[in-house]
Amino acid sequence: MIVTLTPNPSVDRSVMIDDLRRGEVHRASESRIDPGGKGVNVSRVLAAQSAATVAVLPIGGPEGHLLEELLDAAGVAHHSVSVAGTVRMNISVLEPDGTTTKLNEPGPTLTDDEAGLLLDATVTLAAGADWVVGCGSLPPGAPADLYATLVGQVRDRGVHVAVDSSGAPMVAAVAARPTLIKPNHEELAELVDHDLPTLGDVRDAARDLVADGIEVVAVSLGKDGALLVTAQDAVHAAATITAPLSTVGAGDCMLAGLLHGLSTGQPTADALATGVLWGAAAVTLPGSSVPAPDDLLGIPLEITTSPDFTYRLT
Template identity: 35%
Template sequence: MIITVTMNPAIDKTVEVDHFCPGKLNRIGYPVTDAGGKGINVSKALKKLGETSIATGFLGKAGSDIILDVLSAEQIQTDFISCEGITRTNFKLMELDGTLTELNEPGMTVAREKVEELLEKIEQYATKDVWFVLSGSIPEGVDVDIYARIITKVHQKGAKVFVDADGRALIEAIKAVPDMIKPNEAELAEYFGIRRELSQEEILQLTKRLSDIGIETVVVSQGSRGAVFADAGEEKLVYQNALAVEVHSTVGAGDAMAAALVYAKEKKLPMQKMVQLAMAVSAGAVVTAGTNPPDRETIEAILQKFYG
């Protein structure tokens, strides 16, 4: 069983523009509106892979219907805690050359008792057959070490944890040694306090350093440059080029990759299959408009084309 936890869901509005001109009037077409937030995207991508999950976390009362309607239409089980406030809207501008500009709102403020409610809920779900997906930013009112607290609690019950976060939340989560993480290049650099672009050699070295902490699977995604995979069962790091596909929207590509990774772990697939699935599902998300994950046919077609 996979439980996705989204502390800060979002209604994503993605718009494709030829070229975005900062400081100028930019007229846009109709945006694609999606139910987003990292864990929610993972649940949606898992569904396309034929895997069920339960989506939990916090939802701001205003705007929650948009997210709940989408998840219900996709037959994804939900168990959110309703909070006062507005579910945020995040704006994404996709340019023809593949540049993505994101404007993410901070989200609602969560009351202390709601945090305790969520922790209790999560503890009840935790058994040795469960993978938790802790993904995305932490809203106001929630301590930044919440992911670390959850990891420690559910590990005691034998559950496994995947974390996709940035900044302080990632630093704290890593202290509790999750089972799998997927930082992107920028998050990797930030974690190690490096304020410049990393060379490929450095990315490999830093991936290895994270793996040496004891995190079973470390994947560093590098956008159009591909990804590096480190798995405790394997001696070598694996680097994969991104698959050459037509780019429509890179929003949600990281979450699609996260879904493929957790799916592969849950199904105990060998590393090579995990790598191929992660590359194909994330490439599929890039081909698909807006935040949405690729459908099954798109994934199968990409797997067939690139891996035979």
């Protein structure tokens, strides 16, 4: 089982328009709402692929009630912690070529007690888990070391822990040495405090983090696929998508596939391939939809342990 912690979940509204023009009125051709937040998305795709998962998240206000209804409708098991504030509503504006413009609200302000209840619930559920993953931004009021605290408490119980965040929460989490981190290209550059123009630069930065105690660094690279680095391997995988619809949640689906592969005993290269396949499938779907098994069919995938490390990333 994979337990996800999403301190700042959302209701995600996706709106499709022909062309985004600042300051003008637009008529949407279609729209949809989905449960959102990075950890929630990880649990959603795992549930869609019939894998065991539980999502831990705060719930408050009318949007919180709607979020629970959406999770129930999607068949996602969840443990809700009641909070005084209101869950955020995020808006994604989608254009036909796949361009996505996101408007994210800050989320509810958490008290120390509410943040503590989220951690306690996650650590309790970790007792029956293969992996625990902390994902996404932190809402106002949450301590910057929330993920670092999670790492320490879960690791002490002998459970693998992964983190996918950015900024100060990610820096603190990395210092606590989780089993796995999944930054994107920009987030990895932020972690190491210098630009990473080539695939080789990404590999070297990831190797430095592995040398500091992270077992697995998986870097999502958008159209350039993903690179997974351990003490033994540097594996690159990429999928070709000719008609992308939305990039919302694709990185979360990639992380879910990777963790599912690792939790079911796949070698790291195969687990990365699973992750890239799930992430690529998400790009073919509207809004923040997550792929079901049939959506994975027919997607061309390339994987190698000897990529061109001089390749300049787009």
